[in-house]
Amino acid sequence: MDYISTRDSGHRVSAAQAIVSGLSPDGGLFLPESLPQFSLSEIETMAKTGYAGRAVAVLSRFLTDFSEDELREYVSRAYAPEKFPPKAVAPVVPLDENAHILELFHGPTCAFKDFALQLLPFLLTASLRKTGCDKTVVILVATSGDTGKAALEGFADVxxxxxxxxxxxxxxSNIQRLQMTTQAGENVMVFAAEGNFDDAQNGVKRIFTDRAYAEELAGKGYILSSANSINWGRLVPQIAYYFSAYCELLNAGRIKPGDPVNVVVPTGNFGNILAAYFAKHCGLPVGKLVCASNRNNVLTDFITTGTYDRNRGFYVTTSPSMDILISSNLERLLYLLCGRDDKVLRGYMEALAKTGKYTVGPDVLAKLQSEFAAGCADDAATAAAIRDVYRETGYLCDTHTAVAVNVYRDYAAKTGDRTPTVIASTASPFKFANSVLPAAFGRAADGGDFALLAKLAELSGQPAPRALAGLQDKTERFTAKVEPAKMKEAVSGWLGL
Known part of the structure; x- marks a missing residue:
C-alpha cells in the first residue's frame, strides 16, 4: 500500500518512507491511498485473540512493507508484560449501563501515547533499513505533556x-515535566519552549520544512523524523485499540456482532479521535464520534459551525494535554471530506497560515456533522465530572477523561442516544493528582507532588504507579529554555553542528 500527501496527491511513497519522513516535503501529512476493510467475521476472529494479535491484524493491513512475522516481533516487544500488564493492556471498564471506559494508561508512562511510542522505534528503525538509509535519525517532538515522555521512553538509547x-x-503538569526532565539515556534532549504548545509545534514544523537545514543535516550524517502524530507510524497503532475495545465488549457480552458503538475522545490535536474515524471507515461498527474539548474549544466550534478559528484566547487548564489551538491531524480528515482534493485542502491550510482561520463549504460541513458530534467542558465542569463519577461509581478519572465523560453525558442527555459507548481514558489520574485530589475528595492540593500522590493513593485505595512515584528519587537533567524562533539553533547546538 502506498501513501500520499494531503497537499499533493501525486506524491506517493511506501509505508516505510512515510514513517521515515514523518512529514511530507510539501508540508502535508501522509495518508494511505485507500483504507483496508475488515469484515465482521474478521473482527469476531480478532476477539478470540489477545491485544497483540489484534494489533498485528490491523497493522499488517496498513503497513504492507512489513511481514506479519516482523510486525508480530515488534508488537510482542512493544507490549511486553514488563511494559503493559499482560491481562490488561487496554481494558474496557463499565461505567454505567451504556458507557464504558477504554483504559489506555497502563503503559510505562501512564498515558495513551505509549501504545504508539513503544512501537514506533521498532517501525522506524526497520523503515530506515528498508529504505536503505544509513543516517542517524533525529526525532523532533513538540509535546503538550504526554507525547514527550512517551517518545523519550520509547527512543532512549535506541x-x-x-x-x-x-x-x-x-x-x-509538574509530574509531566519531571517525567521528561529526568529522562535517562545518552541520546535524549529536552527543552522548555517559551510560549504554548502551538508555538512549540509550529517551531518543529518550521524545522521540518526547512530544506536547506535538511541538506545541512544530511551532510553531517543525520535525517529528521517525527514522533508526533503527524507521523503515520504514530497514528496507525492507535487504530488497533479501537478494534480491541470492540472485541472486549463482544467478549463481555455487552454488545453483539455488528452492533454499533459510539466513541468519545478527549482531544486537542485530533489524532486520537482520527484513529477512531479510520477504524470506523475500515469496517468497525462505529456510530457517532464525539469530540470532547476543554476550554480551548476550537474543535468544538469547528464541528458546530464549520469555521476553524485559532484567533482566540489561549487557556492553561487542568487538562493540559488538550491545551491546543492548532489541531494538526484535522488536515487529514479535511482532505478526506474534500474527496481527496489537494487543491481545496491547500486553500484551507494557506488561509489558516495567513489569517488564522478558514470556513469549509456546506457539503464538507454536512459530511463532518454526519459523523461527529462535539462538546466542551471548562475546569469547573471537569472537576464536577471527577467528583460525580467517583461518588456514583467509585471510578477515578483523570482530568482529560473527565472532560470526555462530561461531554458524553451532555450529548446523551441532549440527543437521547442510548448507543453503547466507549470513552477513551487517556491518562492515569495520578498524573494530575493536584487536580483530581480536590475534585474527588474535597481535599486541598497542599504539599509537594509526591505528597499528593501518596494522599491520592491513600484516599482512593489505589497504588500510585511506580513510574510516577519513582520520580521523587530522580535528578533533573534538562533545565534549558529556548525561544520558539531559536529551536533550530538549539537542535544544532545539541548535535554539535
Missing amino acids: PGAKICVFYPDGGT
Missing part, C-alpha cells in the same frame, strides 16, 4: 537514533 523534545514552559 541505536541509530537521537531524540529532542520541546514542551511548553509552564504548560504541563
